[in-house]
Amino acid sequence: MLTARATQPTTAPTFDRLAARMGTVGTALDVRRMLPHRTRRQIGPWTFLDHFGPADVAATEFDVAAHPHCGLSTVTWVVSGQILHKDSLGSEQVIRPGQLNWMTAGHGISHSEEVPVGASGDIHGVQLWLALPDADRNGPPSFEHFAELPKLDLSGGEMTVFAGSAMGLTSPARVHSPLVGFELARGEAGRSELGLSEGFEHGVIVIEGEASVDGKALSVGELAYLGMGRSSLDVETRGAAKIMVVGGKPLNEAILLWWNFVARTDAEIRQAHADWQAGHERFGVVDAYTRGRLDAPALP
Numbered sequence: 469m470l471t472a473r474a475t476q477p478t479t480a481p482t483f484d485r486l487a488a489r490m491g492t493v494g495t496a497l498d499v500r501r502m503l504p505h506r507t508r509r510q511i512g513p514w515t516f517l518d519h520f521g522p523a524d525v526a527a528t529e530f531d532v533a534a535h536p537h538c539g540l541s542t543v544t545w546v547v548s549g550q551i552l553h554k555d556s557l558g559s560e561q562v563i564r565p566g567q568l569n570w571m572t573a574g575h576g577i578s579h580s581e582e583v584p585v586g587a588s589g590d591i592h593g594v595q596l597w598l599a600l601p602d603a604d605r606n607g608p609p610s611f612e613h614f615a616e617l618p619k620l621d622l623s624g625g626e627m628t629v630f631a632g633s634a635m636g637l638t639s640p641a642r643v644h645s646p647l648v649g650f651e652l653a654r655g656e657a658g659r660s661e662l663g664l665s666e667g668f669e670h671g672v673i674v675i676e677g678e679a680s681v682d683g684k685a686l687s688v689g690e691l692a693y694l695g696m697g698r699s700s701l702d703v704e705t706r707g708a709a710k711i712m713v714v715g716g717k718p719l720n721e722a723i724l725l726w727w728n729f730v731a732r733t734d735a736e737i738r739q740a741h742a743d744w745q746a747g748h749e750r751f752g753v754v755d756a757y758t759r760g761r762l763d764a765p766a767l768p
């Protein structure tokens with residue numbers, strides 16, 4: 469029996485250092501899973517955060533065959549390299565650094581992710597999932613690509629908002645609950661003061677380089693959970709560095725996350741599992757992907 473779980477937001481500022489769980493995709497692509505964490509299931513509506521790479525694409529065999537999703541939006545952010553997305557709506561989209569792929573699964577969608585033919589160099593990025601609120605989670609699927617995102621010059625740094633709003637900038641991606649996601653890229657050592665929303669809980673990771681957040685050193689492979697009640701965040705880097713901040717209003721819904729499905733009840737997960745395994749039209753077919761589909765693992 470699968471049971472929905474939630475962790476309560478910390479309503480005051482805090483600094484909880486959480487270590488990633490390590491995994492791999494393909495043969496050589498390291499993945500640091502930051503969310504869900506044993507002690508922190510979600511941050512606002514963000515329920516999943518994988519930081520992958522960097523790794524030479526020639527060695528990675530990065531090729532994730534067609535697989536289903538429901539109840540969530542996937543948010544893909546590339547720091548270097550390219551990823552080709554194909555889905556059951558007929559979308560075929562290459563994403564490059566600084567761009568955004570935003571797929572809302574709603575009741576059901578399937579997609580594949582691969583390195584495009586001819587791509588070389590490193591692959592490095594972040595994939596996040598947002599739990600859709602109960603009112604929207606059974607809606608229609610959609611996919612959007614954004615080639616340009618709003619950017620703000622900070623002294624020695626640049627902030628790019630890919631989700632929600634921060635510091636007067638708003639991402640063009642449509643969201644279903646109040647949230648934020650942005651990257652700060654600093655090209656040199658120094659400090660940036662970032663504006664946050666007091667009503668959101670936030671978390672931060674280091675994507676590359678060395679950074680101190682709130683006066684505390686934070687490494688690649690760690691997530692700092694920051695709690696609620698912060699109107700600003702002090703970030704200092706030792707040299708060139710990139711960090712990502714995610715946050716949002718607590719969803720106050722107990723989420724059930726199993727494999728690629730986000731739901732609320734055991735019965736919903738079993739239905740999604742059965743629908744995918746049976747090839748039900750609910751999840752569609754990724755016509756443009758020719759190397760098969762992933763089998764769902766056995767249910768507990």
Ligand code: MN
Nearest residue numbers: 535537542579
């Ligand atoms: Mn996926």
